[in-house]
Amino acid sequence: MKSLTCAAVLDDHLLFADSFALLLQKYGTFEAVSSFSKVDDFLGFLQSFGDQKLYVFLDYYLSEGNGLSIFTDIKRWNKQAKTIFVTSAISPAVIKNIVKYKPHGIISKFADIKEVVKCIKLVESGISHIDPRFAALLTQPDKPGINLTPREIELLKYFSQGNSIAETAAKTFLSPHTVVAHRRKMMAKVKCRTIAELLTYARDNEVI
Template sequence: MADFLFEGTVVMNNSKHAIILDDHGLFADAFSLLLERYTLFDFVKTCNDVADFFTFLNAFNRESMVIFLDYYLREGNGLSLLSEINRINKNAKIVFLTSAMSPLLIQTLKRYNPAGILSKSCSVGTLKQCIEDVAAGKSFVDPLFQEILDQQEGQQLNFTAREIELLKHVANGETIAAIAEKMFLSPHTVIAHRRNMMAKAACQSMTHLVTLAKDQGLL
């Protein structure tokens, strides 16, 4: 059975792979060491930027693997990467990592049906349970997050990954023209998205909408 060579490391093609995408280097490296220490995977790849992540993913595009994906990234957010991940590797199972405690964010992540949603402050026992459930084809929500959802009341905002990506550009102070170019949209479409989001959130301005999104942990 053939092996693969990636960045000087030989990896057996029947290995249980894990990829960590988190641009906080210290956390990513510590998390990788934790996975290796408890031999939860045969091989763990740590990526601190999106380009490195997709280079690895393309190299192993037919392998079954678990991707631990940070929600908050410098280059957008984890939700904005889902369609490309699924296009490259349909065997990948995605577990979102986040330190946020926002019910709205957790509910938003759940709507995209990831294999798991895990708190960065979870215990080793919770991490092991998550990996076991994911391997068995079950979905996993950190008990801490589930408790928050169980206590949640009121109507939820249904922002899409694309809308959240656009909103982050707005929060960065970018113009409509710049957002349109980056997102491959027409300026008219950007304006329409902005209006739709304000209507969903019952906000009278983009400033109010950005503040609400930040308060709710979406940005």
């Protein structure tokens, strides 16, 4: 494969981020690969990098947020970025939600290096790629209430950590009224009556 450009890896498990970055450097023929385990560090890098060609390998499950919300930031700040999700998710709801946001690629953390290189080649040629491991998941019928937005998933993560409405509002820079409105909307989607039921649903479907 011809030499590409720069790449960045964001995964809140530092050992994985560093190890995957080394593999990309060796087999992906990128000029430089940066690895990050903290969202703020990655976003700082993204803003300073500017609107240059960049490959981003992004985890879905992040302790400081959600990969889909980060994907939204990437698209806003760098129109040339190619984003590939690298995920351990096996839930049809999660994979379908990622696909809905149209990243350039999705690969499983259980994939071998050949699959990673194949994905990079296809994306470089302008073709989006989804790991074959997810094919069967995408054909399963939808369940009601799984259409949660990145913001809603982010709020669910804070709720699952025991944060109150006020604490969640402060951490997400929203008003308490807006947080309550989001929570009410999520509960209506999932058809549950309590926050405990909502969190149970989210965990059962591996949304958080």
